[in-house]
Structures are given as C-alpha cells and as structure tokens.
Amino acid sequence: MSSPQSFLNSPTVKLDHVTQRFRVIQERPDTLRELFSKFLRHEVSYHDFDAVSDLSLQVPHGQMLGLIGRNGSGKSTLLKIIAGVYRPTSGRVQVRGTLAPLIELGAGFHQELTGRENIMLNGLLMGCSREQMNAREQRIIDFAEIDEFIDTPIKQYSSGMQTRLAFAVATEVDPDILILDEILAVGDAAFQQKCFARIENFRRAGKTILFVSHNMNQITEYCDRVIMLDRGKIVSDGSAAEVVETYKHLTVPELANAG
C-alpha cells in the first residue's frame, strides 16, 4: 500500500502503449457445422484492426476528462479497457481506486426483479457488500425519485426511471473513478440538472471522472481536459475549449469529404 501523498500525486488511470486489436471475421462460424464447412472450403476471410492503437494516457487524481471523437473512434473500447472489461492485446493498464462504470445504463438490471432487488444486485456486481448496499439503499431511492415504485418489477418502469435508478446506484456506491459513457443523453432536463449537480460534487470531492458525450456544450462546461480520439489514437489533447474547437473544424471538412 502506498502512502497518501504518493497516492494523490500519481495518476489514477495510467495507460502505457495500449493496443486493442480485433480480428474482424466475416461470418465467424458459430456452430461446429459452420466451422467444418468453412474449413473444408478454406473460407476464413478476416482483417485486423486496432480499435485502440498504441495509446498512452495518464489521468491525474481528481480530473474530469472528456473523451470526444466520431462513432467508432475507440472511445467505448478505451473505457472498457479502463473498466477492466477488455484485456488489451498489448500494453500496460494501471487503475488505482474503486471504479463505477456506467458504460451502458442498467447493465446489471434484471427486468423481473423489483427496483429494490436490482439496487442490491447492481451494487454487488460492482463489488460492494450487502451491508454497504443496505446502508445506501434509501439514499439511492431518494435520488432516483422512485419511492412509490421501488417494490415493482423494473420492467414496468419507464426508460427514464431506469436511467435514474442506474445513475443513482453508480454514483451512490462512492467510487474513486466514475465512468460515464453517453448516458446523460437520456432523462429529462430536471434530472440531467440533478445528475450534473452530483457530478459537480464528485469533482469537488476530488474524484476522477471519465466522460464521453457528443454534446459539446456539456463537454466544454464540465471537463478540465478533453482528448479527441480518431482511429484509436489520441489526435488532440488539451483544454476543453481548444479540443472542442479542433473537433468542430475537423469533423466538418471530413464529413464533406465523406459525402
């Protein structure tokens, strides 16, 4: 265990030349029959591509880092590597502190279970104990504003209610690192406001936040630093204003070229 000082000074997230290579196989054989027929006809066509390519990144303690880039630029893959969902093909990943990934809302939700049961299940999935979750249950219910529906199976919830519940669970488990992947696009304006107020609290408490959004206003308003990804590489890294500006200039001509 390192001392408090070194903990504060060293980066929370550190990636060293990380590459995540995927092999795209058209029609990967899903069954043995397909495998045999492919094998007999020598039909295995594929190409490799790097979703994240030789990427190095350090995120200091307490920073709110925005990730921008077009679809398929590697943002989600990068977040999944940091969250420990993917093991990268090569490179080194260091993450210090507990982590709450909100890569997709309600990933651990089971539709047949009630809100209350899902709070527990979701917390346990993030590695919390039953005791910890019992203590946090009421605060989660309050924040999500679903008091009267808490013992109803969540398949009867609206998508907005599920979003609120998922956000409430992820932020109430008090992680050191919060990963938000385009999840705040859902929910009404009032709840979004509330979410950002909570994110603001997280920042003040010195937590690290990784934030993906296509909403440049949100990015400029909240992020201390922004990186722009393209084809799995960081092409721009700096203050929110700078990088968002570059992004706007870059995407417009590229879109024109593509058209």
Add this chain to the structure above:
Amino acid sequence: MFNLLPLKHRATSGGEGLAAAHIALEFSGLTELIRNTYHYRELIWALALKELKVRYKRSVLGFLWALLNPALMMGVLTIVFSTILRFGLPHYAIFLLSVLLPWTFFSQSLSYSVESIVGNGDLIKKVSVPKLVFPIAAVVSNSINLFLSLIPMLLLVLLMRHPLYATWLYLPVPMAALIIFTLGVSFFFAAANVYYRDISHILQVVLSAWFYFTPIIYALDFIPANRQWIFKLNPIIYVINGFRLAIYYGQLPRWSSVAASFVCAFVALGIGLAVFRKYQDDFVFYV
C-alpha cells in the same frame, strides 16, 4: 454479420494500488481467481436466489414449487413403480429416488451453467466481474433445490414405512463430493459453450446417455460381473452410490469408494478450473 475476435493477449497489468488489484486479479493466477471470486460471494448468493425467484415468479404457489415439484414427481414414480411396474426390489421408488435426486441436481446444474456465460453476455460486456460467479450461481441455486428435495424424500420414506436409517446423517459427505464434481464439470461446459453453441445441445445428449450408463434405475449388481469394470470408469457412480447406500440400504460406503468419489470430484474441478481460467478473458469477445 461481423464478429469481433481479439488477437492473442500479451498485456500485463500493474498490481499496485487498490483497484489495480481489481484489474490484475482478473488476469493472474489461480489463487487470485479464487480469492477474487470469493470476494463476490454475496453476488453469487444473490444471483442464485434471483434464479430461483425468477423461476417461481408469477406462479401462485411461488417458492413452494421448489418443494412441490420433487414431491409430485416422487408421487408419480411411487404410484408407477408400486402398482404398475413392479420390480423385485422392495420400496423401489425409494431405491430409485435416492439416486435420482442427486442425478437431477447434477443434470439440472449442468443445463443451467452451460448457458450461464452466454446468457449473461450483456453483463460481461459492460461490467468487470469474475466470470466464475455465473456457473457457480447456477450450481448453488440447484443445490438449494437439492436440499429442499430431501424434505419430500424424508416424508416419502416415512410414508412408505421404509426404515429411516441413521446413515442419513452421512449424506453431507456425498453431497460435498457431488457439488465439487458438478462445479468442475459446469466450469468446463460453461466455457466450451461460449465458443461453440452446439455444446449445449451435445450436452443434453451426453446427459441422457450418461443417465442410462449410470446405475440409477438399476443397481450395479444387475450388470454381469465381467462387465462391471466398464461401469466403474464412470466418475459419478461412486458419489451416487453413497446416496443410495445411506438412504435405501442404511449402510456406509467403503473407504475406497469414498476416496474414489473425492478423487473424481477434485480431478473434475481441477480440469474445469484450468479450462475456464485459460479462456475467461476472451469470453467477452464471443458472447
């Protein structure tokens, strides 16, 4: 359709700090795997209960079905074998059920766990959680069913006026061996099914063949002595026999038989864990 496959992994992960451990533990040694899985023991229990809850949800009798189901099955078998099909064995229903219950546990656990990784694919793609928890939860939820089914079994023994032997107290021993064996086999099939979905269909055929080659509806004595050795290669026979001896005959198995049941159980567990561990990091790309 496009599918994503990862290339061979060469990454190392740092081991310092609080949740550097969180990432590192997924990718390193067997003890880490077990320690990490143990950390999620409350999740395993919650998933197992969820399995039962979802199974019995929307039914009027709810959880009572966990008791009623084996009770009704026992009722049917008892009527069939004491009135319609009569074998030379007294209380044949008890003879049969004493090993049919553990067998049902074994085959049900496998049917559940073979789909456990694929079925939780959405979760595995979004949350970093030890994958071992899913087949374990499947086995645990079926273990609860096995324990519960002993209650109607006990009632049946009393109802048929079959002697209630003190050897019932020995049952935790074969149960432990059975659960270890089942875990090992489950890990193997859960991992294999991620790569080829045929596995779950093949498993059903294997299980029904395995059922008839295991002395469940018959006793090993029914087999000509010179062919019994073939049946003794069946790894589940030793543990199954422990149940029948304790419940039906009121005897304890020989030491050699107990030892054999635990050797088979731990060999199965070792193979299952080794295979699962080797492939678990790639599951996320195939589910």
